[in-house]
Amino acid sequence: MSLNPNNPNSETKAEAKPLLLEQTLAPLLKEGFIAFCGAGISIPPPSCTPSWWALTEEILHAFFERVPDDFNLPKDMILKDPDLQPEVVLEAFANILDERLFKAFEALDVAEPNAIHYSLARLAKSGILKACFTTNFDIYLERALNEEFVDFELLVENTEYDKYFQNYMKNYIPNDKFLVCKVHGTIERPNSIVSVASAYKTAKGFSTPKAAVFESLLSNYPCLFLGYSGWDFNHLNYRRFWERVGPKVKKILWSKRPGEKLGPQFHDIFSKCWNVFEFTEAELPEGLIRAIEKSPDVKIFVADLTMKIFENAVAHYARAEVERMTFFKNWVNKFPESHMIGLVITESQKFSTTFREFMKKTKEISLDTEAASYNIGKEMQELGERYGVGKISNEEYQQKIFEFSMKNAMQLIRNEYKSGIKKMLSLNKFPGITDNSNNTLTFLNSMITTTRNFGLEEAASIAANYTYKLIELIKLNTDESRAEMAILGMELQLKRPNNDKWKLYLAQMYGEKKKFLSGQIDYTLFQTNISNIIQKATYELMGMTVDIFELLDKQIKATCKSKTKEEFEDQAGALSITTMQIAPYLSGKYSKSQIYLDLLDVISQQNFPEEQRDPSKVVTKGMLDGIDNLIRESFIPVLQKAEVNSNLVELLMELAFLSIWISGVQYLDPIGMQEFQKMWEAGEYPRHFSPKEIFEYLKEKITPWIDKALNNLPQRFAQKLCGNLTIMGEMGDDFELCKMATLRSLQLSDGLVTEATPENIPGNLAAFYER
CATH class of the missing domain: 3.40.50.1220 (TPP-binding domain)
Structure with missing residues (x-):
């Protein structure tokens, strides 16, 4: 050739x-x-223009150099990663900086x-x-x-x-x-x-x-x-x-x-x-x-x-880089404090090597495990009905329950380990565990956790030791054994190979146990404290060393220190965007409260036949008001200042609170989730579901301010609100709400679906029409 x-x-x-x-x-x-x-x-x-990659890297260097040490940035940050495209990074920064980001590109206008x-x-x-x-x-x-x-x-x-x-x-x-x-x-x-x-x-x-x-x-x-x-x-x-x-x-x-x-x-x-x-x-x-x-x-x-x-190109490049970095540092120094903190909260972990490795590993594990079966809940319900009318014996019922539970646990374990685990069970490798159905399930459920971080043999050994200890602690039935069981479950989640950081958090949990046994705190507070420790530990082991809740408090204080109305509205905008972006973390924090647990208990009644439900367990306005107060509690200083200084800030914060609510309740309806499963299995466009009482409560909450927000919020915030409203429309099966939000979103973008259009518009409305 x-x-x-x-x-x-x-x-x-x-x-x-x-x-x-x-x-x-x-x-x-x-x-x-x-x-x-x-x-x-x-x-x-003499142009010496940096590449897209180099420009982004210089911007990031200038930004993170300004971040105070006590913000606890990840120590393993790498600012250039082929998997993190420059346009993705800059778009994320634009979410909070908005037009401030555009100023950075003036650095490209300094040569010839x-x-x-x-x-x-x-x-x-x-x-x-x-x-x-x-x-x-x-x-x-x-x-x-x-x-x-x-x-x-x-x-x-x-x-x-x-x-x-x-x-x-x-x-x-x-x-x-x-x-x-x-x-x-x-x-x-x-x-x-x-x-x-x-x-x-x-x-x-x-x-x-x-x-x-x-x-x-x-x-x-x-x-x-x-x-x-x-x-x-x-x-x-x-x-x-x-x-x-x-x-x-x-x-x-x-x-x-x-x-x-x-x-x-x-x-x-x-x-x-x-x-x-x-x-x-x-x-x-x-x-x-x-x-x-x-x-x-x-x-x-x-x-x-x-x-x-x-001739001497290298010297020109070096001089141009120095000029750009000087420009970028001066540019970053002008960021308001709220914007600075918001970027640290939302973006810093993305550059952590540990976080990237965690996400990569999570993806690999997800690909190596079976998709969750949405039939199991339905099958369990049918099994209960058959047992209830005497079609199967108690022994058959218990055996089927065991089989379903075992199947469910095995689905969540990596495929490469399944044959080895089955062999362990058939050989009764761990007597007292693998020859007892209840203990086998405990062992398998703990293997879901241990196989994420360890090889098969070590994962099985850790899971077996955990199960043996749990068996003995259950027999004791003392305050100390209860506390020890709680810590034992947390320890299982923390353990990592070749990493002793988790032991520091384990020591903190034992410190809380000591307080509980000495009477300084009750068991509920003990549980809350060790849950907070495990949450912080989990974030750090994932590479998320920044304490988002602590920094959010700093961002709230910085916003409240604003000296003018314009500055207050500007910083509140950054606070609102930050809050919306971390809404899943915030709703997760509030989900540990007793009032939220009470709400779940009430909602779970829908899983039972109507004649078996407790009529005293109903969703009340007081219950939902309690959760709403928890959501707003940290932001009270901003709300108080807004009441005097700015209607716009009130709207920005209402938008943020709605995002937290939606994040926490959009999949809470048990009956709705059964419908979700049917739609998923049928290949239909699945929708969000929430208990009717919660949807009606939220709709009543937003009614006084929604029109004002859609007409007065800056376009980027109004678009986010439209996205939230279409989700709400699905949650409550409210076609008109979804339609109104979709049409308003398209009106804001001159009838076009643009980069600013929420990703669920016009898809959610299309799904309504299809249904």
Whole structure:
């Protein structure tokens, strides 16, 4: 097989030595072409623009350097991780910083265009270069175009691409202006960077309007890829674009750096246009300048651009980095305290190596365990009914209960361990446990925990020791044995291989046991205290060293210290967003309260036949008011200040409280969950369920302020409220509420589903219509 890179049938193009750009560009210069430019064109001095990765890393360094030591950031933070895309990081920061984040991109506006930008501008001026697609958001190309007096049209937003396509390309109407297409946004419109990045993250491909413009250009002109790695094109949505457009492509000339080997799967991606695909290589900007100078068919003066090629590039890069870091540090120092704390609460753990390893392991375990069976509850109920009418004996009933329980436990244990566990049971490896059905279930349930962190033999040994100790403690029936059993269960959750941190928390729990036995605290407080210890320990072992509850109190105090109404509303906005993002943690905290446990006890009555229910156990307004008071308790200082100073802050906090409520009750209805299971098993769109009394209580709570909030809250908060309301609509089977919230959300975004639209809009309403 030929190794000639110009052989259109060769599959070895990516491996063969490409021709230099000065040998391959001439036909494009003669014919006219378009360019697709990546970060590589803005890296050479004097531009010295950092990559997307480097920019994000510098922002993170500047931010986390300012965080006080007593915030207890993870000690194992790594700010650059291939699994944590820059656009994801910046979108998360934008949630709290909002328009403040956009200020950071001004750091890219401190240098000058380089020789590549000027070369492209002169090619555009001559009419040879027709358009430039770029993933860059700096404005050096635009500056070079202006300095060369090139009239150009800039496309950034989807609406602009669509308008351009409809006005010109669709009807083959020529446009003499040079076209600049910025697919990832531009620093001249900083909000476009985050919104486009968000869409890029979720859709990962060219939007329909951008694809239409690019497709039209590709079918009419050759395309030079310059300073672009192409890794994004590995994604399925890009592959589909190239598969569809490939047969129409006129020519692709892909420029690499000399000796560059890495890259995406070019042959697979461009298989439909491989016959017109060619690699070339050049060191930029020198190679591009030489290619223009050596072309026999064009006369474009670029000799002066060699003056913009700098010998000591490293020094330029270092100086540019220092300037950017100075800018970023000054920028971060202006963050209000509430925003600073909110970012630490919501984002810091993402950069912990321990947390990332925990999430990776959790995903692996999830893939290695069986999906939960939603039939078990139904089967257990049917079994109880058969036993109740005498169709099966007590012995048969107990045996079936054991089989169901064992099956349920085994589903939650890693598949790789199941055969070994079954062998242990058949060989009666642990006498007194594996020959007793009740003790076997205790052993298996403890194995669910131990097999997450240990190999099979060690996990089984720990689980067996736990079960043996539990058997003995149950026999004693003393205050000390009760306390010891509680700690024993907690210890099982804490144990980790090659890590003694958990022992510190175990010692704290024994300290609480000592207080209980000496009469300093009662058993209820003892349980509460060791639950708080285990929660803190679990977070730390996951890599979440930041105490979110302690920092939330700091954020509340910082918000209350605001000196002006504007500052108060600004900081309260950050507090509201933070609270919404950690709503699952907050609802989990309140779920330990006695009043919440009482609520669960009442709701659980629905599991029994109507004649067996306790008529005295009903959901009361007083019970729900008690939970609402718990939710609001920490925020009372903010609410008191808002009552005097700001209606907007009152609305922001009501939105946050609603998020906590929904997080805690959206799946509480036992009867509803049976319906959820049926829908899940039938492949239907499952909905949220909550007891009718709770839904009606929440609807009554929001009625006085909901219209005011939808009309007066800033758009990003109003959208979040719409998302919450559609969930509420599902919880209460309230079609009109869901419809109202959906239509309001679409009204806020001019009838379009955008990056700001909650993810459940319009899906929840569509599910209502389907039902």
